[in-house]
Amino acid sequence: MKEVRFSVSEESNTLLAQFNGQNIELPALWLRERCQDEYHLDKVSKQRFFDPHQLSEDLSIKKIESIIPEEKLTISFSDDYTGTYDINEFYADFDMWDGTPATKSWLSDTDKSAFFVQYDDLTSEKGLLNALEIFLAYGLIIVNGVPERPNAVLEVAERFGNVRQTNFGKHFEVYTRPDSNDLAYRSVSLGPHTDNPYRDPMPGVQLLHCIQNETTGGLSTLVDSLSVIEQLRKEDPYGVELLSTIPVRYRHYDQDVDLIERRTMIKLDSANRVEGVAYSPRLDFLPLLEPEKLKVFHRARQRLGQLFSDPRFEWRFKLEPGQLQMFHNTRVLHGRTAFDPNEGHRHLQGAYIDLDEPKGRYVSLKKKISI
Template sequence: MVQVTFEIKQQPASVIAQLPGETIVLAPLWLRERCQDAVSLDVTTQQRLFNPHNLPDGITLVEAEAKGVDQAWLSFSDGYAGLYDLTEFRADFDPLDGLPTPISWKSNIDTQLIYIDFNRLTDFDYRLEAFSKFLTYGVVVIQYVPTEAESVLDVGKIFGQVRETNFGKYFEVYSRPNSNDLAYRSIHLDPHTDNPYRDPMPGIQLLHCLINETSGGLSTLVDSLAVAEQLKLEDPEGFELLANVPVRYRHVDNDVELIERRPIIMTDALGRMTGVSYSPRLDYLPLLNEHDMAIFHRARRRMGELFVDPAFERRFKLEKGELQMFNNTRVLHGRTSFDTNEGRRHLQGCYMDMDGPKGIYKAMKRSLKAQ
């Protein structure tokens, strides 16, 4: 979180935020909207009891007086006056909203950073650490998960809410002919994001290994943040096209046809890269002039090369009782081919939204602070 302190000035009345290398005079309207008394703000829900959209134009701060550490009495031109806890403002200066800072990784990542023990998730501190690992690295591998059918749903409930799709509440991953997705065959699958044709895309995927008797079928994971950093260094022009030109994705099944358009490189409302929408099995080149098409294709091809580069792609055998949970748009997953004659390889999977673990993590941190 950005370090911020607040200064109260009486003449002229003002509240000033001091940040490293920056000073911000907080606008009177901004302050007025954030009044904290019980008449204006419900104590339990922290929801407003008034409509700030109806505040008058040109509102001014007429009085500002410090009241102890990080508190101030503020009076405004519309007649409102109240006591403010200035520490409540700090969240406005945190672009991560209290979440851990994402750390990109390559194939040589220390497994201790992402492996966790299912049996220890009942412990509050360990569970909080597990959430922190997932939000930091975009992936965790959970060991010693019971191998009974639908256990993947039990793990999902720990981290948030399972999201049902046209594939059901959970889906079975084993080789079967004429399946409605290539994931349900024994062929090699390059790194990809799931369901880029869906709005919104699943934020999280869980894959739980019930049995794996094959020597092939290795799981692959790659952090798109690390790959994008490299691509931007090599080809900034191509990077910009991938981040700004929408691509069409399509999925066809007997009872549904799903189509969505979005750029391959995904950014949030603040312009920060959050991941990718990448699936060569499902995407279509956008309509571009010949010059831009060449640059776009060059960058897309290079991104695909980096995704399977041993420096970035981590390969490992997902063992019986292990479950990989990953940010679907940040950490791409894939699989090497396998021989069904060697034995069975059966995984169960499900999808979740990212706001689940984010929200639970912040609530746990708030609980810890209250203690």
């Protein structure tokens, strides 16, 4: 988090925050909503006992006093409320990562040793915190030493969040099945993609556990969309703008369900930073645009796919039995090279969890360990 400093002017009854090279006056309404006394705020749940939406828009500060050296303030407002404030409670409002690690983009030649963790370490709070920190920063981890048995993927998933059940089940089997309802269950090559862009919300995190892999092909591929989009923005900023503002229709169909969702191919977060993508050439449909804009859109989409498969960005490796890859589904794209099922068995099990759970568990665990 970038450093923020607070200063009080008792003469003008103002509280200032120095942040990003600016002096920002904290408005009376903003401060009044954040009252911290037990009459207005439940200390256990941190939920309010009052409705701040009903506060007057014309609130003003009548008096502000510093309590030294406790880093506390006493503030009186025009609605006759007076409260004591701990300044430390304001830092979270200036942390755009909300207590989680800042993302670190990576390329194919990045040192991958930072991505690996051990299965046994996930049983300790410090080991789990370390794995969460790596995952949130890089968008993936590779877990070594996972038992080579069915449903172990669920045991790992539940350390990071609650398993999300879909029409594929609580977990899904990845091995060759003729006439399957998804090409992932064939032996064909799969280009880099995000899973389930036709679903609302998309799964935030995917886990794939290798139980058996006797083939020479079927190499796993991973690519960081943050690095790719950074490159695309250098080449085609207008194309990136179109991909992040014009929705695309995605569809998944089988005999039991027909799922359709519309979303932009490039996803921005609440701070307008690139968070990831919804990318799956097997499932998307070109939007209807005027001819010239359609060409620009398609050109950007085409270049995006080329960069995803570029060796500068794509990490290609063999996922060995006992290894599990866990990745941010809308940030780190995954794929697979083709393989010959006649060489032997290739069996993976997969599962999904939502992204908010690893984030929430990281913040809570970090506070617990630091106490």
